[in-house]
Amino acid sequence: MKKSVTIGLLASLIILSTLGIGFVGAQEQITLVYWSMWNETEGQARVIQAAIEKFEAENPGVTIEAVWNGRQNQTLVRTAISGGQTIDLMDQDADQIAGGLMREGFALPLNDLLQQPALDRDEPLADVFLPGTLEMFALDGVIYQLPYIYNTVQFWYDKRVFEEVGLEIPQTWDDLLAACDALNAAGYAPIAAEGNEPGYAAFYLTEILARTKGPGWLQQAAADPTGEMWRDPAVLDAAQKTRELWDRGCIPPETLGYVWPQGQNTLAFGTAAMELVGSWLPVELQNAVDPDFQWGGFSFPAIEGGAGSTTDVYALLLAFMINKDTEHPEEAFKFLQTIMTDEIQQKFTDEAFVGVTNKYIEWNPIIADAAAAAAAATTTYGDVDGVASLYSEYLNTILYPTYMSLWHGTITPEEYVEEMATLSAQYWAEHPQS
Amino acid sequence: MRVSNRFIILLLLPATALYFLFFLVPTLQALVYSLYDWSGFGAAPVFIGLRNFRELLNDRVFWTSMGNTIGILVIGGVVIFGLAFVMTMMISSGIRGKKFFRSIIFLPNIIAVIALTTLWGYMYTPRTGLFAAVFTALGLTELARFPWLGPDTIFIAMMIAIVWAEVGFYLVLLLAGMDKIPPDFYESAKLDGASDFQQFRHITVPLLSDVISIGMVLWAIHALKIFEFPFSFTGLEPNPSSYTVAVYLYILGFGQRQPIYRLGYATAVGVMLLLAVILIVLLLRRVTRREVYQY
Numbered sequence: 178m179k180k181s182v183t184i185g186l187l188a189s190l191i192i193l194s195t196l197g198i199g200f201v202g203a204q205e206q207i208t209l210v211y212w213s214m215w216n217e218t219e220g221q222a223r224v225i226q227a228a229i230e231k232f233e234a235e236n237p238g239v240t241i242e243a244v245w246n247g248r249q250n251q252t253l254v255r256t257a258i259s260g261g262q263t264i265d266l267m268d269q270d271a272d273q274i275a276g277g278l279m280r281e282g283f284a285l286p287l288n289d290l291l292q293q294p295a296l297d298r299d300e301p302l303a304d305v306f307l308p309g310t311l312e313m314f315a316l317d318g319v320i321y322q323l324p325y326i327y328n329t330v331q332f333w334y335d336k337r338v339f340e341e342v343g344l345e346i347p348q349t350w351d352d353l354l355a356a357c358d359a360l361n362a363a364g365y366a367p368i369a370a371e372g373n374e375p376g377y378a379a380f381y382l383t384e385i386l387a388r389t390k391g392p393g394w395l396q397q398a399a400a401d402p403t404g405e406m407w408r409d410p411a412v413l414d415a416a417q418k419t420r421e422l423w424d425r426g427c428i429p430p431e432t433l434g435y436v437w438p439q440g441q442n443t444l445a446f447g448t449a450a451m452e453l454v455g456s457w458l459p460v461e462l463q464n465a466v467d468p469d470f471q472w473g474g475f476s477f478p479a480i481e482g483g484a485g486s487t488t489d490v491y492a493l494l495l496a497f498m499i500n501k502d503t504e505h506p507e508e509a510f511k512f513l514q515t516i517m518t519d520e521i522q523q524k525f526t527d528e529a530f531v532g533v534t535n536k537y538i539e540w541n542p543i544i545a546d547a548a549a550a551a552a553a554a555t556t557t558y559g560d561v562d563g564v565a566s567l568y569s570e571y572l573n574t575i576l577y578p579t580y581m582s583l584w585h586g587t588i589t590p591e592e593y594v595e596e597m598a599t600l601s602a603q604y605w606a607e608h609p610q611s
Numbered sequence: 612m613r614v615s616n617r618f619i620i621l622l623l624l625p626a627t628a629l630y631f632l633f634f635l636v637p638t639l640q641a642l643v644y645s646l647y648d649w650s651g652f653g654a655a656p657v658f659i660g661l662r663n664f665r666e667l668l669n670d671r672v673f674w675t676s677m678g679n680t681i682g683i684l685v686i687g688g689v690v691i692f693g694l695a696f697v698m699t700m701m702i703s704s705g706i707r708g709k710k711f712f713r714s715i716i717f718l719p720n721i722i723a724v725i726a727l728t729t730l731w732g733y734m735y736t737p738r739t740g741l742f743a744a745v746f747t748a749l750g751l752t753e754l755a756r757f758p759w760l761g762p763d764t765i766f767i768a769m770m771i772a773i774v775w776a777e778v779g780f781y782l783v784l785l786l787a788g789m790d791k792i793p794p795d796f797y798e799s800a801k802l803d804g805a806s807d808f809q810q811f812r813h814i815t816v817p818l819l820s821d822v823i824s825i826g827m828v829l830w831a832i833h834a835l836k837i838f839e840f841p842f843s844f845t846g847l848e849p850n851p852s853s854y855t856v857a858v859y860l861y862i863l864g865f866g867q868r869q870p871i872y873r874l875g876y877a878t879a880v881g882v883m884l885l886l887a888v889i890l891i892v893l894l895l896r897r898v899t900r901r902e903v904y905q906y
């Protein structure tokens with residue numbers, strides 16, 4: 178009797194404890210909150226939704242609540258966090274995160290987590306990334322962002338027009354000018370551009386200085402408190418080259434009147450031959466170009482005697498960031514591991530037509546030349562050589578307006594140099610760097 | 612039935628409380644935050660006194676944006692009221708289809724600003740835009756390539772679009788005022804031999820003075836804080852030379868593509884804008900103050 182009571186008690190305890198575990202398990206259902214830079218109907222959002230489904234199927238105890246905010250995501254995330262809302266992870270342009278939430282100390286360091294193996298490979302996740310992407314926005318060796326989409330800035334051109342005119346890909350600045358002359362003679366507008374878009378115009382300043390002085394020099398010039406670096410002969414040369422594009426007819430004069438996307442549309446209409454812009458262009462124009470349109474991309478040409486190389490890549494990355502205050506860093510990171518799997522990365526490039534950061538993935542053929550540039554990159558640099566993330570106010574109030582005056586021809590290259598030197602010194606006198 | 616003052620005050624209280632809570636308190640808070648260096652997030656605000664305002668004095672983008680805003684206020688105001696007056700006189704002259712014309716001219720007011728700016732953007736496009744097509748058809752190929760949205764003409768191009776979009780509202784305002792003027796006044800004036808201009812000068816303008824005054828104040832407030840039109844008209848990432856004060860405030864405080872996030876400084880810009888609105892409205896009220904005619 179005594180024995181049967183003991184057995185009965187033990188059995189009850191086992192059943193109760195099992196129920197108890199089950200109860201605790203139910204309590205531990207985790208919800209990760211993800212705020213997205215995409216709108217729900219965009220291709221990239223659809224791939225992320227597929228990643229969420231895959232992740233939830235593989236991790237039954239975890240669900241992801243996605244909020245599709247669009248491009249103002251970071252601003253909304255900041256406001257929500259200020260209001261006490263829990264957000265575990267978010268994504269945005271890596272430059273913008275670096276200058277925003279990351280600089281403000283809200284990003285979780287990822288170095289240790291990145292040593293965990295990739296979900297579908299027998300190697301640390303850190304080793305899956307294309308060279309230069311993961312470390313691009315590291316601070317003192319600490320990685321805070323996980324880049325998952327890779328855009329390159331290159332000349333995107335109409336291959337048929339190049340073939341028709343008999344052009345080779347320009348390797349040097351002089352080649353580019355010669356190509357302009359040939360295209361003009363054949364009745365094409367050589368270079369499409371937006372007339373009034375500082376972010377697009379500044380691709381030229383960034384690339385010319387990256388080729389002549391090497392990546393990182395423009396960033397140093399921007400941060401020079403004396404402004405004297407702007408008096409370097411390379412700046413005058415960059416300004417003269419900018420004007421040369423207009424004065425020589427590489428960029429037709431009516432471009433002054435193009436507001437995005439009117440300039441890039443001239444490529445789709447077949448009246449222009451190329452544009453210096455991100456690898457998103459073929460995707461943006463895919464419904465505007467005719468079905469036989471053949472895209473090609475080439476890196477900004479070398480400049481004779483310059484310190485930079487054509488394998489230095491202007492990279493605009495999109496990245497995830499985990500909130501340092503998340504209660505579930507392991508689960509949040511596991512979702513990022515899912516984003517980096519071959520399956521999901523392949524979906525990004527196949528279905529959303531974007532470049533990706535997983536080095537094992539073959540990019541969509543439409544942006545094959547961007548893939549080649551990314552794979553061969555010896556150095557990568559961010560928007561306006563990093564000025565966009567580090568000195569965004571300086572960029573918006575000094576660098577952009579002054580370069581746009583040069584771009585529009587309202588000041589001469591010599592005046593540009595003088596204005597940049599003077600205004601930079603004034604700016605840093607009023608905004609001392611800590 | 613006589614309603615007591617207490618009852619009226621009681622009815623007004625909820626609205627007043629909401630106004631106090633959601634307008635006056637934030638306005639006062641903005642005055643305080645304009646004295647701080649604050650990103651609006653993360654690190655605590657740091658009191659810096661009037662430094663934000665001193666910085667504004669040397670901020671050339673701020674003064675460019677203020678110049679653009681004043682330009683919209685003054686040039687836009689003159690053209691909009693001039694056109695609204697002319698059209699009011701024409702529509703009130705007894706022509707047929709008064710309601711039709713009024714509705715057509717008012718129509719842009721009910722269309723989303725982003726649609727209007729897209730429409731005008733494409734009309735101005737060199738080579739392929741509407742104006743370019745018209746000029747090409749007329750054989751004016753140079754004009755067909757003219758960069759209307761280039762640096763020299765973008766402000767004028769935008770003003771034309773704003774005037775087109777806004778004039779209908781002020782037209783309706785003036786027409787409503789015109790309808791209240793007794794026709795006898797004009798008949799008497801005609802019998803006395805007054806010309807059309809004399810009737811306009813001595814009957815219409817004085818009797819519409821209240822409407823004109825309110826219309827000008829409404830325009831001044833609207834023009835000074837104008838945001839959506841210049842923001843969406845000038846491209847993906849507006850060129851700083853075409854900012855208005857409201858656009859600059861937004862870029863500084865909340866960021867477009869650049870993570871500037873200087874909410875304290877942006878608030879100082881907002882305070883300057885508020886002061887400008889108060890000053891200009893007071894000035895307008897003073898200039899347009901005149902005897903009220905009862906009729």
